[in-house]
Amino acid sequence: MKVERPRALAAALGLLGDAAAPLVPLAGGTDLLVHWPVRPDARTRGYLDLQRLDELRGIRWSEDALELGALATYWDVITDSRVGAEFPILVEAARQVGAIQIQSRGTWAGNVANGSPAADGVPVLMAFGAVIVLESRQGRREVPLDAYYSGYREGARREAELIVAIRIPRRAHALQRFVKVGPRRAQAIAKVGLAVARSEEGWRVVAASVAPTVRRCRAVERRLEERGLPGSPEELDDALRADVAPIDDLRSTADYRARVLARVLFDATRKGGA
Amino acid sequence: MERIEGLAKLTGRERYVDDLQVDGALWGMTVRSRAPRGRIREIRFDPAVDWSEIVVVDHRDIPGANEVLLIEPDQPVLAAERVRHVHEPVLLLAHPSREVVRRAAHAIEIEVDPEPPYLDVSVPPRPDQLQRGEDNVFKRLRIEKGDVDTALARAARVVEGEYRTGAQEHVYIETQGMLAWEENGVVFIKGSLQCPYYVHKAAIRALGREPDGVRIVQAATGGGFGGKEEYPSMIALHAALLTLAADRPVKIVYDRGEDMEATTKRHPAIVRHRTGVDADGRLVAQDIDVVMDGGAYVTLSPVVLSRGIIHASGPYRCENVRIHGRVMLTNSPPHGAFRGFGAPQTHFANERHMDVVAAAAGLDPIELRRRNLLLDGDETATGQRIVDGVDRIALLDQAVDLSGWREKEAAHAELARTDPWLRRGMGLACFHHGAGFTGSGEVMLASRLDVAGLPDGRVEVRSANIEMGQGTLTIFTAIAAARLGLAPSEVAIAEADTGRVPNSGPTVASRTAMIVGRLVEEACDDLRLRLGLPADARGEEIRQAVREHARATGEETVGRAEYEPPRGVLWDDATYRGDAYAAYGWGAYVAEVEVDLRTWATRVVDFVAVQDVGTVLHRTLAAGQVQGGVAQGIGWALMEECRWKDGAMQNAQLTNYIVPTSFDLPPIRVHFGETPWPGGPMGAKGLGELPIDGPAPAVVNAVARAIGVAPTEIPLTPERLMDLDRRAEGRHARIA
């Protein structure tokens, strides 16, 4: 096992670009290292530890965007009062990730790159129209988060690329909601996740744990734009069926996920409308 | 009094088996079958691995009998020809590097010719699934009293129900582990365990040694809950076999996944009730059928079943009772001891059923119970006359009052009118738990305990009963100090080492404080006698006499005690009649829950736990036992679910086996009635298990009342509750 620990982004990108010696980026390690003891292959591959890349740390504000550096943690967001004021559900979601140990190590970029359909960070980012900034030796490119995933744990990132930042446009929101339905009230993996944001750009509805990827629910958004608030959860069923495809697994059932998603979505939209 | 080992645990100085560094020790690892049932055809070793580096042990290396001896010798230490469950140990490996031995374990393939497994006790086994007798039944037991059929025929009302409870994982914080080494021809085994002499008995059998050829020592143990009652014998034997083969110390420590998959769980159960009541709601007949899933080997199943059926009719008076129980062989890993030991399963069924009976009889659940609770002088199902001075109706009333039941019910009705999604309800359970071994168990155990005077004037309690977080060290210290008038710092507790301490029995069955604690008192009295002191000698007199005796004789003085049953306690194992336990703890628990109809998630918002366990020996420890038991009971009731597939637990990770966190728990308000029991130390009865009996029925009864459903199965996960609620469709589709 080899671990590279560069101090500059350029050096990191150089190392990552060497196809002969592939490296796995390592940020907080809270996804990567979980299965360490039981997965021998995890102990033989090479790692690129990002922790010394100070350029990637922290949160930056500009006039039209909030930018999370690739090493920005949940804790960075929780403790920034401006985030709490402008993007309260970003803080809410961060507070529901694991507990304080994970919140202070886990990164938003790691949550995106890991690509779990049950992620808690991704839905809020997607509801805010976040853009993922990728960089390699060849240069930078940007991918909107709602176009980032192509399949179960498949993302737009190429092996030679790092996520260097997540850019969240600053829009005035009439409504922001985050709902995590887990099997218990803390330290849980979502059985259903939901983020809803309504701005001058319209409704954005994002669901988690109900499809192979975190999913933007465009049919639901259209339904809300065209016909206004639903009168019952069931009125959302048709649109949801077009958007999501929940399954039975160890953690829950397709039936439960579908019904609960409709109910929490119905409730979230109505509360905002009031 | 401070908890003896509290600071060491708090500061991380306590050393568990995984912390014990031994020079030259090897890591041991178990290779398992992966098939639920079949005949081992071939074992293939990947040629890419250098096997000459690795110690490999199979069944042929067992010097004695290939048996993990407990009640029956049916479970092999290592499978020879056939396997009966997916995690059956077949081979053992050892190597200085944990990494190498893990990889080696992955490089072995055990090919099994499959045979049809029997996995579901709700349907009888097919002929090709038979593996024991003609019905796969490990044990059948029955209790009969009065004439049930006639009483049912004459009853004003007969109410039936079927209830199911799932397996439960112990989730002790410290996973299981053992260290073995040989010293001057003696095999030492040290590790995380509840019952040193159970391991000893199994070890001399399988290693083919004399009793003094094996020594079992308990290491600091991070929780047990029954999970370290029988399985540690298996790991101990594995470590011992490897150490004999390698001629080096060997340590085996399970990781969480292996521990959850392979070690025992609470027995799943199906309980059917047919209950007759008269026009006033008094019980006239209880007809109860209990079926438990024992898993692949007998282990402790017969005694779990026994305790289960003895508690199955609850703390109620009924002249006509029939309880039939059977525990079945299935091809899942053996189920075993878990706090409560069969009683939580049958109490869940009975107390849930009491609410169903109450509804059918048009009574509220409190009133139905008030009319039927045992009064002093009444007899239990086994014909045991209860005369212990405890007022069980007063316990119930106290729990109801403390919970604010009546006022809260009004508030809940209001909530249901005004909130679109949230519903609340109150639920109740009355229950009891026998302390100590069942029936003549304690007489057969014949526990012995010593209290020795040390040359420096202190005394040492020598028992095989262990600390696992529940407070044994503190309680024994307190009892001995009080009995002899010494300071707690003048009482030492010997390490539980079978080479040094007599067999005071296993640390199980709520027996340690009550039964063994009493032996501490008796051994203190015997010490005083042997020192030639009068019965009222205390403090300085004892100190001096102990020192002088040591100086004069060059030997320590040892006070001894041996168990004798309280007078008049009689049990007939053939007819299952008589005094099933010397004493019972009694409980009345009330839960308040909130159900969110968006997610069908249940949150317990308040909990009142009232019990009478005799004199409380240590307030903080006792309250901790109750709160821990309630937390564990809430987990079992609402979220802890073993997901099985082909006899294997699918969710053997703490991410997917969900135990409650502190956010999932209500304030747990603990109250003790303290009717002293003369047979126990300072009037104490057993407490450890009682608190796991009440929470599940109280919580589920509360959910039933909150949203008007009739759950019969736990865990009552949101998914299950949604299905129940949808079947009861339409009643609360009201949207604000």
Ligand SMILES: Cc1cc2nc3c(=O)[nH]c(=O)nc-3n(C[C@H](O)[C@H](O)[C@H](O)COP(=O)(O)OP(=O)(O)OC[C@H]3O[C@@H](n4cnc5c(N)ncnc54)[C@H](O)[C@@H]3O)c2cc1C
């Ligand atoms: C106990 C526990 C509780 C948890 N609870 C939650 C929870 O409630 N909700 C939740 O959503 N998640 C949870 N997680 C998962 C995890 O903490 C999060 O997904 C976290 O955001 C991952 O970030 P990290 O920095 O630790 O990622 P790492 O583990 O370091 O990396 C994760 C993946 O992202 C890649 N990666 C990381 N950074 C970059 C980068 N800059 N560029 C390219 N690729 C990168 C890595 O190669 C890896 O594939 C939990 C984990 C644990 C152990």
